[in-house]
Amino acid sequence: xxxxxxxxxxxxxxxxxxxxxxxxxxxxxxxxxxxxxxxxxxxxxxxxxxxxxxxxxxxxxxxxxxxxxxxxxxxxxxxxxxxxxxxxxxxxxxxxxxxxxxxxxxxxxxxxxxxxxxxxxxxxxxxxxxxxxxxxxxxxxxxxxxxxxxxxxxxxxxxxxxxxxxxxxxxxxxxxxxxxxxxxxxxxxxxxxxxxxxxxxxxxxxxxxxxxxxxxxxxxxxxxxxxxxxxxxxxxxxxxxxxxxxxxxxxxxxxxxxxxxxxxxxxxxxxxxxxxxxxxxxxxxxxxxxxxxxxxxxxxxxxxxxxxxxxxxxxxxxxxxxxxxxxxxxxxxxxxxxxxxxxxxxxxxxxxxxxxxxxxxxxxxxxxxxxxxxxxxxxxxxxxxxxxxxxxxxxxxxxxxxxxxxxxxxxxxxxxxxxxxxxxxxxxxxxxxxxxxxxxxxxxxxxxxxxxxxxxxxxxxxxxxxxxxxxxxxxxxxxxxxxxxxxxxxxxxx
Amino acid sequence: xxxxxxxxxxxxxxxxxxxxxxxxxxxxxxxxxxxxxxxxxxxxxxxxxxxxxxxxxxxxxxxxxxxxxxxxxxxxxxxxxxxxxxxxxxxxxxxxxxxxxxxxxxxxxxxxxxxxxxxxxxxxxxxxxxxx
Numbered sequence: 001x002x003x004x005x006x007x008x009x010x011x012x013x014x015x016x017x018x019x020x021x022x023x024x025x026x027x028x029x030x031x032x033x034x035x036x037x038x039x040x041x042x043x044x045x046x047x048x049x050x051x052x053x054x055x056x057x058x059x060x061x062x063x064x065x066x067x068x069x070x071x072x073x074x075x076x077x078x079x080x081x082x083x084x085x086x087x088x089x090x091x092x093x094x095x096x097x098x099x100x101x102x103x104x105x106x107x108x109x110x111x112x113x114x115x116x117x118x119x120x121x122x123x124x125x126x127x128x129x130x131x132x133x134x135x136x137x138x139x140x141x142x143x144x145x146x147x148x149x150x151x152x153x154x155x156x157x158x159x160x161x162x163x164x165x166x167x168x169x170x171x172x173x174x175x176x177x178x179x180x181x182x183x184x185x186x187x188x189x190x191x192x193x194x195x196x197x198x199x200x201x202x203x204x205x206x207x208x209x210x211x212x213x214x215x216x217x218x219x220x221x222x223x224x225x226x227x228x229x230x231x232x233x234x235x236x237x238x239x240x241x242x243x244x245x246x247x248x249x250x251x252x253x254x255x256x257x258x259x260x261x262x263x264x265x266x267x268x269x270x271x272x273x274x275x276x277x278x279x280x281x282x283x284x285x286x287x288x289x290x291x292x293x294x295x296x297x298x299x300x301x302x303x304x305x306x307x308x309x310x311x312x313x314x315x316x317x318x319x320x321x322x323x324x325x326x327x328x329x330x331x332x333x334x335x336x337x338x339x340x341x342x343x344x345x346x347x348x349x350x351x352x353x354x355x356x357x358x359x360x361x362x363x364x365x366x367x368x369x370x371x372x373x374x375x376x377x378x379x380x381x382x383x384x385x386x387x388x389x390x391x392x393x394x395x396x397x398x399x400x401x402x403x404x405x406x407x408x409x410x411x412x413x414x415x416x417x418x419x420x421x422x423x424x425x426x427x428x429x430x431x432x433x434x435x436x437x438x439x440x441x442x443x444x445x446x447x448x449x450x451x452x453x454x455x456x457x458x459x460x461x462x463x464x465x466x467x468x469x470x471x472x473x474x475x476x477x478x479x480x481x482x483x484x485x486x487x488x489x490x491x492x493x494x
Numbered sequence: 495x496x497x498x499x500x501x502x503x504x505x506x507x508x509x510x511x512x513x514x515x516x517x518x519x520x521x522x523x524x525x526x527x528x529x530x531x532x533x534x535x536x537x538x539x540x541x542x543x544x545x546x547x548x549x550x551x552x553x554x555x556x557x558x559x560x561x562x563x564x565x566x567x568x569x570x571x572x573x574x575x576x577x578x579x580x581x582x583x584x585x586x587x588x589x590x591x592x593x594x595x596x597x598x599x600x601x602x603x604x605x606x607x608x609x610x611x612x613x614x615x616x617x618x619x620x621x622x623x624x625x626x
Contacts, residue, residue: 271575272548272575273575274575275575275608275609275610276504276506276507276575276609277506278609278610279504279506279507279510279511279575279609279610279611280506280507280509280510281610282610282611282612282613283510283511283513283514283610283613283616284510284513286514286612286613286614287510287513287514287517287613290517290613309610313610
């Protein structure tokens, strides 16, 4: 109920009702007063004029001297215009009309003066009648019923007219409210849709009312602005999230690099110590071999010690490759496509039959600064790992070499091309923990004796020495992809 | 008898070289650091000096330079185990064997050897230097 009253239609109807409640009684009172007064005045004036003219008629000649003529005139008076009785009092004698009964109270009552004085439905009028210096009175009684009836019916008509006016005005108010409210409701429906996320809904109405049209135009303008702002905000947020993700990835990469650098440092220190230990080990062993008889039973053991020492020396040499710095090797512009193809030819020759090589090596116009032998080792190592991952079930080894423009975000210089080598296998893939540690020296998932765990750390070292970086993407059960990015030389520097 | 001075902070390296070269017919003296090594050499110059590059206090490069200053004709072999102990202390960015040896050559070593090395290599190198 309260909700209905709070609507535009409810408010306007209520306002109209309040206005009618004040206006209608006032109107009714005014109209009724005017109508009643007019009717009453007309009635009384007519009654008095009639009485006066009858009195004049009685005063003519010697009418009053003759009772029969007086009665005749009185009878004539009673006959018309609602006159219910007529009587003349002259010198204390009362003569009444013969056609109407003359009430006994006629003389006492005299003149009613006011229309509404009596309640018996008769309006009594008394006018003086003069005859030769003697003044008498003519008493006339008029029936008020017709006039009262007229007044009553006038009242009813006024009331009816005012009621009709009231109803019509309320109807008009409701209609008006609807005309105003309908476009507003259209706007509300549209704006709700917008609020619920359907930002494309136009805030439009069919109304031709200037204010509503202006309002809808303003709202539509505002919607467009808001949609624009929301779109911009969404875009900015998306951009921001991308940037954050990219930064997080870079930070992870950096942490990873730092950890590898730490391990490299550690490995370098360890290598130094080992080499120092190996010197006496090898020299004493060789010295002993030199001294003992060729047939001495210990000789074979000493030879074994020497072989083991040599293996250790070779392993340490590999480990040091991981810590190989940029300035150590001679870097020259190398044709990565040619080197990759050579390495793949070699790899393919050693590949089991159940592995298919899918080679897409672009003939790149760009060169990369580095050491061709070392880069060849990168390709061979990655391929050998991929082949190892697919050795049992077979699969496809995809090698792709492409060049693209470097993005400013990835650390390489603007405008320099980026050479990308992707080596992908369809093997078993690896879990995130393994991916995290894959470039660490001595980290291996292979069985003892199957690998040193140095291959990928050497690859990492070589790629880093060329100013590039290496990433791994892997899905368990789907395969692994190594992505090597190397900064290409700008064509101008070739 | 040709004499050899071995300067290395590692006792195992010093002793094993002393044994090998001693048995090969050389008179071998040793020093466990660069400072005493240079002093020893200046007091009694040996025919061949074998000096480790990475040593605490006075490193091999300095030793080579100081000996060269006084004895431009001294015969010097630089040896190193590589790793990231630089000629001027610990180098986290990890300079490795080849770089040490290149530095040693530049600073005046006649020959360089990476640790570990074979007995035969050692004897052959020392002999060739003594002959020249």
